[in-house]
Amino acid sequence: MTAVIKTHQLSRHYGRGDTLVKALDAVDMTIEPGEFTAIVGPSGSGKSTLLQLMGGLDVPTLGEVWLANKAISAMSGRELSDFRRDHIGFIFQAYNLIPVLTAAENCEYIMLLQGVPEAERKHRVQDMLAKVGLSGKENRRPGELSGGQQQRVAVARAMVSQPDLILADEPTANLDSHTGKDLLDMMHDLNRNDGMTFVFSTHDPMIMERANRLISLRDGRVEEDDRRVR
Amino acid sequence: MLMLKLAFRNLLRNRRRTTLTLLSMLGGYLLVALLNSVEEGSYDQVLNFYTRDVTGHVQITAPGFIERPNLHRTVPADESLLNQLSDQNGVEAVTARLESSALAYGEDKSFPVAVTGIHPEREAQLSLLVDKLTAGNYLTSDLDESGFYSAMIGHAVARQLSLGVGDELVLISQGADGSLANDLYRVVGIVGDADSMEARQVFLPLTAAQELFVLPEQAHRVLILGTDYRRATALSNQLALWAEDTPFAEAEAEVDPWQVVAKDFYDTMEADKEGSVFASYVLIFLVCVGVLNTVLMSVMERTREFGVLKAIGTSPSRLFMLILLETQMLALIACALGFLIALPANYWLTHVGFEMGEAIEVSGILFSHYRGQMSVAVFAFPAVVIFVAAFIVALLPGLRAARLTPIDAMRAH
Numbered sequence: 001m002t003a004v005i006k007t008h009q010l011s012r013h014y015g016r017g018d019t020l021v022k023a024l025d026a027v028d029m030t031i032e033p034g035e036f037t038a039i040v041g042p043s044g045s046g047k048s049t050l051l052q053l054m055g056g057l058d059v060p061t062l063g064e065v066w067l068a069n070k071a072i073s074a075m076s077g078r079e080l081s082d083f084r085r086d087h088i089g090f091i092f093q094a095y096n097l098i099p100v101l102t103a104a105e106n107c108e109y110i111m112l113l114q115g116v117p118e119a120e121r122k123h124r125v126q127d128m129l130a131k132v133g134l135s136g137k138e139n140r141r142p143g144e145l146s147g148g149q150q151q152r153v154a155v156a157r158a159m160v161s162q163p164d165l166i167l168a169d170e171p172t173a174n175l176d177s178h179t180g181k182d183l184l185d186m187m188h189d190l191n192r193n194d195g196m197t198f199v200f201s202t203h204d205p206m207i208m209e210r211a212n213r214l215i216s217l218r219d220g221r222v223e224e225d226d227r228r229v230r
Numbered sequence: 231m232l233m234l235k236l237a238f239r240n241l242l243r244n245r246r247r248t249t250l251t252l253l254s255m256l257g258g259y260l261l262v263a264l265l266n267s268v269e270e271g272s273y274d275q276v277l278n279f280y281t282r283d284v285t286g287h288v289q290i291t292a293p294g295f296i297e298r299p300n301l302h303r304t305v306p307a308d309e310s311l312l313n314q315l316s317d318q319n320g321v322e323a324v325t326a327r328l329e330s331s332a333l334a335y336g337e338d339k340s341f342p343v344a345v346t347g348i349h350p351e352r353e354a355q356l357s358l359l360v361d362k363l364t365a366g367n368y369l370t371s372d373l374d375e376s377g378f379y380s381a382m383i384g385h386a387v388a389r390q391l392s393l394g395v396g397d398e399l400v401l402i403s404q405g406a407d408g409s410l411a412n413d414l415y416r417v418v419g420i421v422g423d424a425d426s427m428e429a430r431q432v433f434l435p436l437t438a439a440q441e442l443f444v445l446p447e448q449a450h451r452v453l454i455l456g457t458d459y460r461r462a463t464a465l466s467n468q469l470a471l472w473a474e475d476t477p478f479a480e481a482e483a484e485v486d487p488w489q490v491v492a493k494d495f496y497d498t499m500e501a502d503k504e505g506s507v508f509a510s511y512v513l514i515f516l517v518c519v520g521v522l523n524t525v526l527m528s529v530m531e532r533t534r535e536f537g538v539l540k541a542i543g544t545s546p547s548r549l550f551m552l553i554l555l556e557t558q559m560l561a562l563i564a565c566a567l568g569f570l571i572a573l574p575a576n577y578w579l580t581h582v583g584f585e586m587g588e589a590i591e592v593s594g595i596l597f598s599h600y601r602g603q604m605s606v607a608v609f610a611f612p613a614v615v616i617f618v619a620a621f622i623v624a625l626l627p628g629l630r631a632a633r634l635t636p637i638d639a640m641r642a643h
Contacts, residue, residue, distance in 0.1 A: 057541050058637040078545050085543020096538040096640070100239035105232060112232045113543050157542070 002069060004165045004197050005031040005054050009063035011220075012049050023049040025220040026063065033164070036191045037199045038211035045217040047201035048169050054199065055088050055167045056080045068164070085113050089158030091168035095150040097142040103129060103153045104138035110161040128160040129153075132186060148179035155183060159190060165197045172204045181206055233548075237555040244528065251524040252564050255616055258517035259568030260575075262510050262612035267576050267602035269506045271583070273499060274603050277459050280495065283358045285488040286325075286453030287462040288469055293482055295450060296491055301330050301406055306477040307436070307449035312352070318472055320456050320465050325352035326449035328439045332403035332411075334383075334432060336391025343387055343432045345401060347439020347449070356455045359421065362428065366395035366419030371435040374416050379438035381415035386429035388420050395419065401432065405444035413442050462487035514615055522623045525557055529627035536631045537639025546632035553628035554621065561620035565613040572609060580604045 012024040024046040031037060031054075039047045052058040053065055056072050065072045067083055075083060084090075097106050107125045116124075129138055132152040142150050151171060158166050166187075172180035188210050190196045200207050208214060216224040241248045281287055289296075292303035307326035316324045328347035333340050350369040354360045360368050369382050381399050383391075393399060397417045405411040415434065422428040440446050456465040470485040478485075489496040529536075536549060544552075579602025589598040602608070 052637050055541070057640075058635065078547070081540060081543050081545045084541065090541055092538075092640075096534075096541075098236070098535065098538070100243055101232075101236065105235070109232060109236075110542055113545075113548070 002033070003030045003066070004033050004035075004068065005029075005199075006066040006069075007050075007054065007063065008066075010050070010053055010060055010065060011062040012046075012053060012058065013061040022220045024053065024060075027217075027220075027222055029215070029222065029225075031165070031197065031199055033197050034191070034195045035197050035199070035213055036188065036211050037213040037215060038207050039199065039201045039215045039217060040203070040208060041217035041223070046220040047217055049220075050217065051167050051169050051199065051201045055090060056084055057090075085110060085161070087164045089161065089163040089166040091151075091154050091158045091166060091171045093170040093173045095142070095147070095154045095174075097150055097153055097157070099142050102139045102141055103134060103145065103149075103156075106142070106153055107157045107160045110157065114161060116161075124160050125156075128156040132156045133182070148175050148183075151175055151179070151183060155187065159196070163196075165199065168198060168200045168202075170202055170204070171200065172202070172207065177206075180204065184210060233552060233555065237552055237559055240528075240532075240552075240556055241559060244531075247524050247528060248560070251521055251560055252567075254517050254520040254524075255561060255564030255620070256568050256571075258514060258619070259564055259612045259616050260572055261513055262615060263568065263572040263608055264575060264579065264602070265506070265510060265513070266611055267572075267579055267604075267608045268600050269503070270605065270608060271580065271601040271603040272597075273503065275597060275601060277499065279358070280492070281459040281462070281488045282356070282455065285491045286356060287456040287459050288454040288466045288485060288487055289491045290452040290454070290469070290473065290478055290483050290485050291450065291491075293484055296484075296486065299329065299450065301404070301443060301445075304328075304406075304445055304448035304450055305452060305481050305483045306447060307452055308447040311477060312349075312452070314476065315452065315454065315469075318469060320461070320468065321454055322457060323352065323356040323455040325349050325356045325453050326436060327353075327451045327453065328436060328443065328445060328449045329451070330403060330439075330443055332401040332432070332442075334387060334391060335400040335402070336393045336397070339391050341387060341390040341430075343384075343401075343430055345403070345432050345434060345439060345442075347434050347436040347443075349436045356453060359428075359433070362421045362426065363419050364421060364423065366417070368419060369433055369435055370418075371437060376416070378414055378416040379435055380418040381438075382419040382421050382433040383417055384421055384429040384431045385423050385426060387432060388417075389424075393417050399432070401434075401442065403442065405442070407444045409444060411442045411444065413438070459488065462489065510615070514619055518619045518623050521557075521620065522626070525553070525623055526627050528556075529553060529631055533631075533634065533639050534641075536634055537636045537641075540634060541636040541640065550628040550632040553631055554624045557620040557624040558617065561616050565616055568612065568616075569609055576602050576604055576608060578602075 007027055007029045010024060010027040014021045014023055027050060039050060041047055053060050068087065072080065101109065104125050107128060108121050111121045129135060132155055134149060134152055137145065137149065172184060184206055187198060191198055212228050214226040215222060290305055292305050295303040312324050312326060315321060326349055330345050332343055332345045334343045350371055369380050373379060383393060383399065395417055399415045399417050400412065401415065402412040440448060454469065456462060466485050466487040473479060473483060473485055539549060583599035583601035585599055
């Protein structure tokens with residue numbers, strides 16, 4: 001089976017000399033298709049940094065990331081953005097929706113970049129917003145939605161373009177437990193039913209509970225990699 | 231379409247800043263448009279009068295006459311040739327002038343004068359000489375009852391020789407054949423004032439001048455008035471072709487537009503125009519600095535958002551285009567509003583204009599109002615300038631946004 005993501009000696013350092021901080025230190029990891037992986041660890045352990053490097057949002061100090069067997073360092077800025085557009089969905093802790101676009105337009109945006117025909121775009125957006133429980137709120141802008149609703153839009157945006165991999169950075173951190181559970185159930189269903197690969201960085205026990213792989217980070221290194229059969 | 235929507239809504243998100251940027255662009259458009267209009271209108275007025283009154287739009291002269299005028303450098307100017315010339319396409323009026331100098335005598339004084347032989351009827355159709363008459367009557371080609379040709383004299387000639395309308399004027403000069411040229415004329419009119427370019431001139435009927443200087447059916451200049459001084463070069467080329475099969479060719483005559491005939495005047499006007507264009511560019515530069523500031527602010531404020539757009543797959547070039555699109559949209563709105571305001575303002579400038587502090591005289595004609603010019607260029611030039619300036623201004627912020635690393639941008643506050 002082809003790995004979705006593979007890292008080799010992946011490192012991210014900040015500062016130099018006495019102030020050198022190794023946010024991530026020589027991490028080797030392979031994410032297989034269909035995994036529902038949670039990267040856990042205390043604050044500052046390197047969870048978010050690992051996710052950002054895996055998604056090509058940041059540049060490693062050392063090591064390499066392969067996305068679908070292609071090294072990120074070999075990709076141009078354009079290739080990398082195209083790759084993210086076509087293969088990776090991001091869910092951020094702070095939602096990061098485009099404030100001037102409506103919920104539907106936020107979801108539609110990536111498909112527009114992909115060149116999906118308008119009719120199909122509209123259809124998929126309607127479906128996805130219904131799936132995340134936002135039917136009837138398609139034309140609301142982020143400022144008119146609650147935090148939970150915004151995160152649902154962010155989830156819908158990440159999934160509507162049907163990526164191979166979704167990278168979610170503490171997606172439930174700003175949500176109440178009920179909303180968080182609903183969202184998580186929905187993502188879990190998508191993983192089980194559609195085989196979508198998820199990688200979370202999280203402190204949330206609910207995510208850890210559902211994950212079929214738990215990777216523990218401490219001080220930028222992998223402390224434990226626990227594959228669980230469910 | 232979604233990109234357009236995104237650009238448009240981005241403009242609306244900070245309305246105060248957008249309004250300020252828009253006002254800067256709008257102000258720039260209006261200032262350049264109206265400045266351009268007044269400049270072009272003034273040049274148009276001056277050039278129109280100058281070419282009408284002094285040079286015509288095109289001239290036919292003997293080789294070297296323009297650079298070094300000489301009594302012997304003449305071209306044929308018989309009536310049938312002038313009529314043929316009048317029949318050419320685009321020709322509105324034709325006249326011939328014979329120019330030399332002479333010593334003029336009045337009652338008991340002499341005074342050096344410039345003598346110009348003109349075709350009274352043709353000259354009246356082409357130049358503004360008839361309008362400059364301040365006393366007496368306009369010149370006629372006929373002899374008076376005493377057998378004298380008539381003459382019009384400039385203000386300085388009249389004053390120096392104490393001559394008035396009805397007095398006799400004697401001119402002494404040299405004929406083209408080397409003979410002593412002298413004759414008696416009746417003053418029928420006085421033209422211009424002490425400051426006019428005609429002040430030291432004596433105007434004779436062409437036939438009288440041809441007789442005086444022994445140059446039958448000859449002239450130094452054949453002047454042609456076309457429909458528009460701006461089309462002078464085209465008319466000149468057309469007439470040069472036509473002249474190849476006429477007696478002008480035998481005289482090796484040269485056909486030149488007014489820009490060649492009055493080269494110094496033309497060069498001065500062009501230099502003046504360049505100075506005005508430079509002033510426009512300074513103005514645009516100041517507008518650009520203001521716009522750059524607001525566009526840069528808007529990009530800096532949205533750094534985090536640009537990081538998100540890049541993270542979810544927006545290519546650097548598309549992000550760059552988004553910034554460009556936003557400024558071009560602003561430029562479009564500014565130009566549209568600018569056009570709507572500049573149109574009636576320019577209409578007023580063109581048809582009414584505003585009064586000068588002090589009227590100026592060009593070639594004996596008084597200009598008392600600054601006037602505008604209603605032309606496509608007056609509205610199009612500032613629009614092009616605003617669009618290009620908006621493009622240039624957007625380059626730096628656009629490149630900055632395109633080069634952002636997503637995660638660094640998303641960390642920005």
